[in-house]
Amino acid sequence: MSRYSSSGTDWERTRARVLARDAHTCAYCGREATTVDHIVAKKNGGTDDEANLVSACNRCNASKGARVMARTAWYDPEWIRRV
């Protein structure tokens, strides 16, 4: 599995779109987001599709792990629109 390259890749464009979609707001804590997180981890079959990505701050993105299923359960696009 390849690592993400840092410049000019499809991933960079996808990341920028997701951040713009979510108004640069972390989906987990509401702080300013500078990264995007996979709702379903790639190792669990998640994709880089925007539907599987949410904006996240560094802190929340760094604490990913065992809570993937819980996040998936409460993640609701409607929630973002209400913020």
Ligand SMILES: [Zn+2]
């Ligand atoms: Zn956060």
